[in-house]
Amino acid sequence: MKTEVDMPYRPTIHFTPTTGFMNDPNGLVFDGTQYHLYYQYNPFAPYAGHVHWGHATSPDLLHWTDQPIALDETGAGEAFTGCAVMDSHNASGLFRTPQGGMVALYTRASPHAQAQYLATSYDNGQTFEEYARNPVLDISSNSFRDPQVCFHKPTGRWVMVVAKSRLHQIAFYASIDLVHWVHLSDFGPSGLFGVDYECPNLIEVAVEGGGTRWMLFVSVNPGAPTGGSITQYFVGQFDGTRFIPDNTVIGLTDFAKDAYALQVYSNMPDAEAVSIAWLGNWQYAQELPTQSWRGAMTLPRTMVLRRDFTGGLRLAQTPRGLDTLRDTPLACPAGRLAAGESRQVSLPQGRAVELCMSVTVDERPHGLKLGDKGRTGRFIITFGNEGGEKLTIGFDAFSGQLWLDRSNLAGFAQPFFTGQFSTALAPDDRHFEIRIVLDACTLEIFADGGLAVGTALVFPASPLEFLRLEASGAGATIGSLNLYPLRKTMPR
Ligand code: FRU
Structure with a gap:
C-alpha cells in the first residue's frame, strides 16, 4: 500500500x-x-x-x-x-x-x-x-x-x-x-x-x-x-x-x-x-x-x-549474494585524507546503497608526553542531508573500536529508541574493513569480515542525500572504496 x-x-x-x-x-x-x-x-x-x-x-x-x-x-x-x-x-x-x-x-x-x-x-x-x-x-x-x-x-x-x-x-x-x-x-x-x-x-x-x-x-x-x-x-x-x-x-x-x-x-x-x-x-x-x-x-x-x-x-x-544486486559503482575515489580533511559524494535517491571500504589510519603521533592519551585518530563515515540530519559510523583507530550513531535523525523518537552503539574490533589494528548497506529505514554494518555486525532501524525526517568521509585527528589512507547502488533484477 x-x-x-x-x-x-x-x-x-x-x-x-x-x-x-x-x-x-x-x-x-x-x-x-x-x-x-x-x-x-x-x-x-x-x-x-x-x-x-x-x-x-x-x-x-x-x-x-x-x-x-x-x-x-x-x-x-x-x-x-x-x-x-x-x-x-x-x-x-x-x-x-x-x-x-x-x-x-x-x-x-x-x-x-x-x-x-x-x-x-x-x-x-x-x-x-x-x-x-x-x-x-x-x-x-x-x-x-x-x-x-x-x-x-x-x-x-x-x-x-x-x-x-x-x-x-x-x-x-x-x-x-x-x-x-x-x-x-x-x-x-x-x-x-x-x-x-x-x-x-x-x-x-x-x-x-x-x-x-x-x-x-x-x-x-x-x-x-x-x-x-x-x-x-x-x-x-x-x-x-x-x-x-x-x-x-x-x-x-x-x-x-x-x-x-x-x-x-x-x-x-x-x-x-x-x-x-x-x-x-x-x-x-x-x-x-x-x-x-x-x-x-x-x-x-x-x-x-x-x-x-x-x-x-x-x-x-x-x-549472502548481495554482489548480484550491485549496479555500476558511483565515482568515489580512494586515496589519502589528511587529518581534518573530508570528501563528499551525492547519494542516489530512492535506492539502497552498499559501501565497501578498507581504511588505514596513520600511526599515533610520536613524542607524546608519558600518559598523554589525548590524541585521537578517527575515521568518520556520515550519511547526511542539508537539513543537518546525519547517520554516523566511525572508527577510533587508537582504541580499535567502532561506533554507530543514529541519534541525529529526526524521523522517530521514543524513550527506548536509543541512538548510539559501539563494539571493539581487533585491538592494535589501525586498519579496518567495512561493508555498510543502507536501504531506506534499515542499516546493516559488517566490519572485520563479519565478526562485528550492527543492525539498526534508521528514520531520517528527510532523505539522506550525501555520503561524507572524514579523517579526524590523524590522516588516513583509503585502500579501497566502492559505493554501489543496489537494484533488484526481477520484479517483486
Ligand atoms: C519472539 C516472539 C516469539 C513468539 C512470537 C509471537 O519475537 O515473542 O516467542 O512465538 O514472537 O509473535
Whole structure:
C-alpha cells in the first residue's frame, strides 16, 4: 500500500510486508528449488496480534514473491513462531507418496496455553493442513514455544529445540517421525537472563580452516545489554542428546539492537549456514513511524565460525549474494585524507546503497608526553542531508573500536529508541574493513569480515542525500572504496 508518509521508509531490497505487522522469520526452508520465508504476521493492522504465518518465496533469498497466508489464527490460538522441514522420505507417514513433503512445526498460543502443533503441506509449502491429532507436544505450560527442528544424521533422528521461556531454558526433544517427541535434555539458564527465552535454533556450522562446531542461538526479550530484544549464541558440541558449550562465553549476534529472533535455513545444499532475523526490537516495534506496515527482515546472512584475535571461536556473518544486486559503482575515489580533511559524494535517491571500504589510519603521533592519551585518530563515515540530519559510523583507530550513531535523525523518537552503539574490533589494528548497506529505514554494518555486525532501524525526517568521509585527528589512507547502488533484477 502506498501511504505517502511510509514511502521513503520502505526498503527496496529488504523484505517487508505490503501491509500489516511482521515480526519473527518462521519456517525458513529450501525446498530444492526455492526458498521459503514464513513470518509472524498480523494481516489486519500494523500492530502485533492475531498472529498468522505470512509467506513469501524466492529463488535467491533476495527477490521475494508474496504468497497467500499459510497458517491462520484458529480457535486453538494464534500461529506463533516455528520452523519448516522437508520430510523427504515420508518419515512422518503423513504423505501419500514416498517423496513426502513439507512439515511445519509451530506453537499454537492462547493466553493460557502454548503447545507445539504440526501441519503438512502437499503443495510445496503453499497451503498447510493441520495434523488431526494436534498438539504433538504439550507440557501444560503457557510459556513453551518456538520449536526449531533439524535432522541429526549421527543418530538418524529429528531434534527439536524449544523454549521454556519463563524458566529460561531450552528443551531438547527427539523424534523419528516428527509426530512423537521424547524429551532429551534441558539447557540453561545460561547467558543473558532477561524476561523470556525465545526462538532457539541449533545448527552445525563450519569453522574456517576446517571442522565444524554446533551453535545454539537463544533470543532473549527483554534483557539485552543494549536494551530490549537480543539474540545470543553459544558455541559447543551436540552429542545427539545434550548441548555442551565449549566455555562460558556468551556471543551476541549484533552490537546494535535491531536483529532479533534469528532463524537458520533448513535443508540447505552443502550444509551452508544461512540466517535471517527480524530487523526490529520489541521495545518500539509497534510505534515505528510507518502507518500501513511495520516490520522488516535482515538480509540473508551466511554464517561461519572464525578464530578471532583471542583464539576463541566467534560468529562471522556476511550478507549472502548481495554482489548480484550491485549496479555500476558511483565515482568515489580512494586515496589519502589528511587529518581534518573530508570528501563528499551525492547519494542516489530512492535506492539502497552498499559501501565497501578498507581504511588505514596513520600511526599515533610520536613524542607524546608519558600518559598523554589525548590524541585521537578517527575515521568518520556520515550519511547526511542539508537539513543537518546525519547517520554516523566511525572508527577510533587508537582504541580499535567502532561506533554507530543514529541519534541525529529526526524521523522517530521514543524513550527506548536509543541512538548510539559501539563494539571493539581487533585491538592494535589501525586498519579496518567495512561493508555498510543502507536501504531506506534499515542499516546493516559488517566490519572485520563479519565478526562485528550492527543492525539498526534508521528514520531520517528527510532523505539522506550525501555520503561524507572524514579523517579526524590523524590522516588516513583509503585502500579501497566502492559505493554501489543496489537494484533488484526481477520484479517483486
Ligand atoms: C519472539 C516472539 C516469539 C513468539 C512470537 C509471537 O519475537 O515473542 O516467542 O512465538 O514472537 O509473535
